[in-house]
Every structure is written in C-alpha cells, then in structure tokens.
Amino acid sequence: MADKTRITIIGGGVGGYPAAIRAARMGADVTLIEKDALGGTCLNWGCIPTKSLLQSAGVIQTLKDSEVFGVKCKGYEVDFGPS
Ligand SMILES: Cc1cc2nc3c(=O)[nH]c(=O)nc-3n(C[C@H](O)[C@H](O)[C@H](O)COP(=O)(O)OP(=O)(O)OC[C@H]3O[C@@H](n4cnc5c(N)ncnc54)[C@H](O)[C@@H]3O)c2cc1C
Numbered sequence: 001m002a003d004k005t006r007i008t009i010i011g012g013g014v015g016g017y018p019a020a021i022r023a024a025r026m027g028a029d030v031t032l033i034e035k036d037a038l039g040g041t042c043l044n045w046g047c048i049p050t051k052s053l054l055q056s057a058g059v060i061q062t063l064k065d066s067e068v069f070g071v072k073c074k075g076y077e078v079d080f081g082p083s
Contacts, residue, residue, distance in 0.1 A: 002079070004029040013040020 003023045005028045012034030020032040037044045058076075066073040 007031070007035065011040065012038040014042045016040070 006021075006022075007023045007028045008031045009020050009023070010033050012032055013058045016032060016034070016041075017038065024030045026056075034040075042048065060076075060078060063073050063076050
C-alpha cells in the first residue's frame with residue numbers, strides 16, 4: 001500500500017483551514033499548525049467581529065431614529081461586555 005502524502009499547513013485562518021480540510025478529504029495526512037486562535041483574523045478579529053459591531057451600530061441607530069417610525073424609545077444602554 002502506498003504511503004499517504006503528508007502535508008503540513010502553517011496557519012489556521014481562512015487560507016489554512018480550508019486547505020487542510022480539502023487536503024484531508026483528498027486523502028492526505030495533514031498537520032495544521034496554528035500559533036494562536038483557529039479561524040485566524042477573519043473569524044476572531046476581522047470579518048465576523050466587525051460585522052457584529054456593525055449590526056449593533058445599526059440597532060443603536062434604529063433606536064435613535066425610532067420616533068420617525070412612531071415609536072418612543074428611551075432609556076436603552078449600550079453594553080458590549082460579554083453576554
Ligand atoms: C478588521 C478586518 C475586517 C475584515 N473584513 C473582511 C470581510 O468582511 N471580508 C473578507 O473577505 N475579508 C475581510 N478581512 C480580511 C480577512 O480577515 C483576511 O483576508 C483573511 O483573514 C486572510 O486569511 P489568511 O488565512 O490568509 O490569514 P489569517 O486569517 O491572518 O490567518 C493566518 C493564521 O496564521 C497563524 N500564524 C501566523 N504565523 C504562524 C506561525 N509561524 N505558526 C503558526 N501559526 C501562524 C496566525 O495566528 C493566524 O491564525 C478583514 C480583515 C480585517 C483586519
């Protein structure tokens with residue numbers, strides 16, 4: 001039986017982890033090395049967190065503009081602490 005192709009991928013961001021999954025599905029023996037957080041910039045600091053903040057900002061703006069829609073909304077608080 002032929003040896004499996006061995007692949008080492010450095011970095012578990014959106015570049016690295018899909019490559020690791022793809023290579024494993026193609027039958028390779030894959031090692032993924034990640035020095036910090038799996039998911040990389042996009043999942044942990046970039047795309048996803050910024051979209052979450054953007055959505056929160058949109059909700060705040062809707063609350064501020066609520067009287068335009070005939071809704072009086074007072075007394076809300078912004079709290080970005082852990083939920
Ligand atoms: C604020 C912000 C918002 C963004 N929004 C979007 C968006 O909406 N849409 C979009 O398409 N893109 C967005 N991006 C860009 C997106 O995050 C990057 O294009 C993407 O993360 C690049 O992926 P990558 O795998 O090449 O690198 P990274 O995600 O940076 O992953 C590299 C990984 O390698 C690891 N690593 C580095 N050196 C080593 C080492 N020596 N040993 C082991 N591990 C190592 C790192 O810890 C990291 O986890 C945004 C970026 C930022 C900063």
